[in-house]
Amino acid sequence: MKRSIRFFTVSALAAGIAACGGGSDGSGSTGTVSFDVTDAPAMEFSSVTVTFTGISLKPQDGEWVEFSFDEPKTWDLLDLQGGVSEPLITDEEVPAGPYSELRLLVDTGGSYVELEAEPGIEKSLAVPSGQQSGLKLKGEFLVAADTTTDFTIDFDVKKSIVNPQGTSLADYLLKPSLRLVNNLEVGSISGEVDYVTLSQTRANDADLADCATGYEGAVYIYEGINATPTDINVNSEEAGPLMAVPVADDDYDGIYTYTAAFLTAGEYTISYSCQLDDNETDDGLDFEGTQNVTVVANTNVEADPIPLLP
Template sequence: MKHTLIRGFTVAALAAAVSACGGGGSGSSDGATGSVSLNITDAPTDAFTEVVITFTGVTLKPNDGEAITIEFDEPKTLDLLTLQGGESAPLLEDVEVAAGDYAWIRLTLDESNLYVMNESGGMETLAVPSGAQTGLKLVSGFTVAAGGESDFTIDFDVRKSIVNPQGNGVAADYFLKPALRLVNNLEVGSITGTVDYATINQSDTCDYEGMTYIYLGADVEPTDLNLNSDGGPLMAVPVSDDENPGTYTYKAAFLSEGDYTVSYSCQLDDNETDNALTFIGTQNVAVVAGEESTADIDAPAP
């Protein structure tokens, strides 16, 4: 993809200017530069059939110095639901910027081209309050290595991001309240597993195939997904037999290395209210960078 940088600077010239503004602080590396790549992914969801977002640029803010705004020569339109299960799409590819520490990222959107497709095939509008002025801001520190290549992914997580406006003065069917998560691609792994849904459905009253809930840290007591409460799962991944009918599986990707708690529920979970869910198969899982960990969900003993 081609990019246009603010005020017509070349990338190298802009990087040098930003480095000079930093005055040698933690936000720069004495004029050194590095390349940065930025990708988009989505934690799986089954609430919609399409979620379409159009990106027009990216802004990177060093700890010291002026922000770097990169405008795309052509907008980048993505259906986030095609970017699940470890798939991603590039926003920036090997763009040279000042090396050092950065404070935040802002994604600029074309608000005239945001929409979702519901399960009935209807198109519904999507709005971001103040999005045209500020974009989607992700306050998460990261470092661009001097002379190296830094590769990051932003997890959009549609299930956490799209809510009903409910009279909040938003002239749209849905409200985009992004739950963005930034990860370093060199430091992530995944969790995958099978779910004994057929047996679970015989012994429990299931509303649907269910979701596997992923919590940051070991020995976490599982709770439902509620955007209006603190805590809760890092992500909730739908269970499906789409790839192999009769075999129910899930995959949680782009997880930073560390300890996690995994659990499962087949009861409906409204992401805006408290739900008293029954969880089974709760277990601790360690994620190692570059590896796929396994956590199968078995039916509880009779």
């Protein structure tokens, strides 16, 4: 069952998993948890299909709690965008208290990618040797006692899929960039982009770089206010955008829209570029419509239309 970020109801259906493990906060209390998976959008792939076989949680002062799925869960992560997610586990009882790490177990034999430039051709996807025990996400999170805590794991495909350039037996490597959010603490940003006007303006102005052919652009999301827009450069140590969300005319009515979901409540800077981000070099994209947006938990915030009005 796919879920929408703010208005979903936790499913009461059985998750089809078996659990083992232990550990607690020392009081013997328990809580229940649900973990979903979603994807921050990528632009060069037409499909990123990943097969999950389990999830493990590490209490700060206890043993791993492991959930192995009776049947693998396979999804094209590119379907899980704009606030859509899929359940990994639902309403499972675990020790209450702080946790320090989680791991996602992946079957690479059932995982592959397809490129926009090569439709219908499946490229193999492998996990680096250091990740064989599971795709790791380190960082503290809290399971409250005697209640249900819902989390979402944001699986950033654009930062997670790496081309090994002939140094691996697989076509691509899965070196995950994961972000964990508590669903009670997140909201979303949505808005419109006048792509047609922007692209025509650039085509008619010799001083402006043209928009990329066949690409409507993306809205880049940065943490904090007044951030300087930059591209996504996975080889840079500098902080880049939290995500880049492609705009699209989904209803074919000439209105190009976007939604950036599962954002923790707080201050953000957003900006738009119609130029293709090559993900490897910092050639400097041209950005428009830069603005500050405050995200409120359990709320969709409408950003100002791009380009900004005078």
